[in-house]
Amino acid sequence: xxxxxxxxxxxxxxxxxxxxxxxxxxxxxxxxxxxxxxxxxxxxxxxxxxxxxxxxxxxxxxxxxxxxxxxxxxxxxxxxxxxxxxxxxxxxxxxxxxxxxxxxx
Amino acid sequence: xxxxxxxxxxxxxxxxxxxxxxxxxxxxxxxxxxxxxxxxxxxxxxxxxxxxxxxxxxxxxxxxxxxxxxxxxxxxxxxxxxxxxxxxxxxxxxxxxxxxxxxxxxxxxxxxxxxxxxxxxxxxxxxxxxxxxxxxxxxxxxxxxxxxxxxxxxxxxxxxxxxxxxxxxxxxxxxxxxxxxxxxxxxxxxxxxxxxxxxxxxxxxxxxxxxxxxxxxxxxxxxxxxxxxxxxxxxxxxxxxxxxxxxxxxxxxxxxxxxxxxxx
Numbered sequence: 018x019x020x021x022x023x024x025x026x027x028x029x030x031x032x033x034x035x036x037x038x039x040x041x042x043x044x045x046x047x048x049x050x051x052x053x054x055x056x057x058x059x060x061x062x063x064x065x066x067x068x069x070x071x072x073x074x075x076x077x078x079x080x081x082x083x084x085x086x087x088x089x090x091x092x093x094x095x096x097x098x099x100x101x102x103x104x105x106x107x108x109x110x111x112x113x114x115x116x117x118x119x120x121x122x
Numbered sequence: 123x124x125x126x127x128x129x130x131x132x133x134x135x136x137x138x139x140x141x142x143x144x145x146x147x148x149x150x151x152x153x154x155x156x157x158x159x160x161x162x163x164x165x166x167x168x169x170x171x172x173x174x175x176x177x178x179x180x181x182x183x184x185x186x187x188x189x190x191x192x193x194x195x196x197x198x199x200x201x202x203x204x205x206x207x208x209x210x211x212x213x214x215x216x217x218x219x220x221x222x223x224x225x226x227x228x229x230x231x232x233x234x235x236x237x238x239x240x241x242x243x244x245x246x247x248x249x250x251x252x253x254x255x256x257x258x259x260x261x262x263x264x265x266x267x268x269x270x271x272x273x274x275x276x277x278x279x280x281x282x283x284x285x286x287x288x289x290x291x292x293x294x295x296x297x298x299x300x301x302x303x304x305x306x307x308x309x310x311x312x313x314x315x316x317x318x319x320x321x322x323x324x325x326x327x328x329x330x331x332x333x334x335x336x337x338x339x340x341x342x343x344x345x346x347x348x349x350x351x352x353x354x355x356x357x358x359x360x361x362x363x364x365x366x367x368x369x370x371x372x373x374x375x376x377x378x379x380x381x382x383x384x385x386x
Contacts, residue, residue, distance in 0.1 A: 053154075059348060060346075060347050060351065061217060061351060065150055065211075065215060066152060066155065069150060069157060069212065070154075073155070073156075088296070088374075091293060091296050092292065092293050092296065092347070092351075096311065099311060099316065101316075
């Protein structure tokens with residue numbers, strides 16, 4: 018169902034898209050301890066699941082989260098920062114997807 | 123029984139076995155995460171998964187199920203119209219807020235949310251179980267209350283009224299990229315006390331809302347990207363006793379993407 022939910026985003030007129038995440042390139046030499054594919058998931062699941070994944074990891078470890086909508090690419094980094102983690106980058110990695118790189122507090 | 127919308131762990135422990143009290147687990151369900159309802163839950167709780175139980179796929183994208191379809195889900199879980207419902211998620215987050223709003227929209231009278239959610243329940247060493255309760259299916263009737271809901275049309279017809287306040291509950295960076303004309307901004311998570319995962323003190327919450335002009339004398343329309351974060355703010359405002367609050371469930375997805383309505 019999650020994948021179905023977000024399919025709608027790219028059926029919509031893109032010229033109406035006013036959600037523009039702030040792009041910050043993560044250092045290229047950072048490798049992830051975990052990668053979490055959240056394509057097809059919508060708000061609030063994207064930031065809730067990202068937070069839960071981080072809770073399972075050790076302090077200082079790196080998580081890369083993949084999302085495929087601008088709303089999540091904007092609010093996931095902010096939410097994870099609010100929880101005290103350090104967002105190292107938010108990058109557009111292809112036509113549809115974003116990768117958020119975060120270090121657990 | 124308390125009339126508070128947001129209840130404490132101690133309150134729920136005291137009332138867990140009351141005949142009228144039913145607990146709803148709105149936490150994330152994802153096989154990649156070893157947590158959630160299947161792993162452990164509050165004794166007697168039934169699960170409610172927004173993806174599966176609230177939405178359905180339709181031409182052009184997902185949409186909220188009909189009130190009757192959601193009512194059937196609730197009835198199958200043994201939830202009756204006169205039950206005192208207590209919702210919890212991981213903390214006091216937007217999942218609880220969305221289920222709270224949905225139930226108020228369906229006209230359910232007595233709906234509460236556990237302050238601090240599963241985080242607070244575990245921290246208090248309150249009892250948990252993996253046992254799935256045996257429920258007796260009942261008939262649940264949806265008595266839709268449109269005063270809990272807003273549409274784009276309703277906003278267009280009413281936004282000029284002096285007693286209306288449009289409240290954008292997204293992050294400030296999202297708000298400044300474009301919002302419904304006239305809206306003020308207060309991010310939904312400003313209401314959350316992160317260390318406890320519960321809500322901030324009532325006096326702090328009231329000051330935050332009043333600081334952006336969201337006073338109880340106004341009719342407040344909350345919105346966000348897709349109506350879940352705003353449902354959380356809907357919950358917070360209701361918990362403070364604000365009498366007139368509407369959640370624009372369609373939010374920016376409907377306003378800007380589907381309809382191309384103006385932004386400022």
